[in-house]
Amino acid sequence: MSGGANTPLRRLVEKGRASTATARTATLLGAASSLASTFLAWSYGSAFPGDLTIYGYPGGAQVHVLVLAAVAIALLLIEVSPLRRVVTPGGVGGTVRVLASGVFLITAFTVLAIGVELGGLINVEWGGWVALVAAAVFAVAARLLPADRPAVWSYRLPDWVEFLVIAVVLGLALAAFVQALAIPEWEIFLCYLVALGAALAAAWRLGLAAWISAVGARHRGVTVTAAFVVAAAFPFTQGSDNHWLNVMVNVGIFATTAIGLNIVVGLAGLLDLGYVAFLGVGAYVGALLSGAAASSIGWNPPFAVTVVIGAVVTAIVGVIIGTPTLRVRGDYLAIVTLGFGEIFRITVNNLDGSTGPQVTNGPNGIPGIPDLVFLGVDFGQSHTIFGMNLGYFANYFFLELVLIAFVILVFSRMNNSRLGRAWLAIREDEVAAQAAGINTFRLKLLAFALGATLAGMAGTIQAHAISSITPDSYQFLNSAFLVAAVVLGGMGTVTGAMLGSVVLLLLPEKFRFFQDNKLLIFGLTLVLMMRFRPEGMIANKRRQAEFHEEEISERLGREAQAEGAR
């Protein structure tokens, strides 16, 4: 330890550091009392979500506190046991700190929320105050724990064990997701999110998460397959209930479109603010060829043909729009694509028979689009699979899953090919790319048309899934949401675009407040993301390097210094 200024605070901290055992005992005590407090009643009124008036039976957010505290206790005990070297090679300080913060946040929020919702803090029973004090002790004591080193779990287990790990992790992810959907009250849902976040952050600090992602990377094929199997298992958790299946179908369509957009934005680096128009073109093709009564085209080909036609038409539209717009770069491209996106909507609005030829019914849109019949399966019927009667939206969900698989295949194969390299080169330095022999215009047009095609395919499914389409579903705002999903999730990664879509579409379903202030919240989120994590939630390695150049070189410098000191 260096000398430095010997301020009282400094002495206190030094003292705290010196007596690790004391800090550990205090933390353990805090965690244990936090855990115990969940068996008390926190509230006098039973109206608060989760009914926290019962002794001896944790409910609602108390369960989250219980689990987090239990994990923290387990880790603290492992730290003093021989298991230490295997599980917590880097120490548990940071991990427990994160868990303690989670416990404190949840407890404090719950106590406050009881006060606000039931009309005053008088409604908080003494158990609630005990819980708050316990959580505070826990959080403060955890701060005094010695800092941990970044832990590296480099265990290499037999293949079948690692497969099992992947299966268990993905299974848990599905369970956590289904559990999240099943929570009706926003207060408990928020606590659940905090608990989940704390648990994930703790897993990172511990080195567990890094190990799991390394295992996943080692068995890439298995992981991807397992992920799709787990996703396909989702309808079975919903039974014949259609609500969340319906939402997830919309999420799926949105995610497909976002991945397509990610080819344009993330790979080729072209900011397209009118992308939703291509989804619209696909949807209108799907609707017009669906045999709907309102359709101006009588022909109703099999769905496989409709998808191909939708793809071809949107590809052509993509080329038509791309040819003039891709002559400009950067901000100008964003503005011009925005304009073309609006042109689509206005055109569709006007093809109503009075201001133009009757094609699209104008602002009335095309209602009553019948359900799909694909490969002899009527998508409007619920089917029994594995002895389980699934809601009819499960059909769309499975079809959407197939389309996502295809889009992901397109994305990753393009990315890892000569074309992906060329896109990246254009993004890095367009002049140098030209000099290296790349026809930049043609490649950008390819990215544009490819993205459009994928959106068009998603659109043909969307028309059937939502059964009624109007031009207003394809306005600029939706393009902005798509871009937001890509930026939020992570430019240039498939998982990022999917995660972004899930977050953007599911949170408003859960939080009334989100629904009412969607734009405000997304705007705020984007601003914060740009400040703290510009590469998105799931970062493309290269993008991360671009954004954090200084920090990375600083870290390398520090490491080199430490290396030299040794």
Next chain:
Amino acid sequence: MKSAGEDTQRGPVLEASGVTMRFGGLTAVDGVDFTVGEREIVGLIGPNGAGKTTFFNCLTGMYVPTAGRVTYRGTPLSGKPHLVTKTGIARTFQNIRLFPNMTALENVKVGRHCRTTVGALSALVRGPKYRREERETEARARELLDFVGLADTSDGLARNLSYGDQRRLEIARALASDPGLLLLDEPTAGMNPQETQQTKDLVFKIRERGLAVVVIEHDMRFIFTLCDRVAVLVQGRKLTEGSPGEVQRDERVIAAYIGTPAGSEQS
């Protein structure tokens, strides 16, 4: 393969006649005639602002000359950089322009782009043709990295390479397009004497591969020991051209470099 080595055709690799480039009222390059023969190393020198880089840009399609004609082995060049590269003229830049967040190997692979053909469908299906082409690209890129002496750093990001290595990587990327003529824009700027010597050896080695090379440079010792012929550009016009010995003795060249204040400031 369009490498010059196998080409038995005689005559100049590059022939530029009366190339003129005007930006509004400013004539940056004024009626320059310039010829490069097979396996020739030609130096292009001149004071700052003489129009050397602009002339390069005219040759490579970055600029479309206001007047004049440029042919590569008898083929007139179009005004599109990627087509010029495909025809057989590759270049490096005065201020290094690599793809900083790509690895050294990927940088060179990008240089192969115009010699490979697989399209989107083929990349999606990954048939035998795709795999063969990727293998060839990989092998060729590694061979070129080895050629310029960067075999050990192939997986490092370009931006983490040392300055001299970045210059050499840029040359490797240019060579990847199988050019018959390589244009180097100040390849030794900012290098120490040892690195300069290495660059000189590299240019000789490139010539041995059957390429012709044009070099812009301010390092006179480098130019006069490297080049077969040197052209001097002053205020957009070609002042003189000849063997290094002739140019070195030419008094106009000395005057142009040391200059008379009145002469060098006016356009």
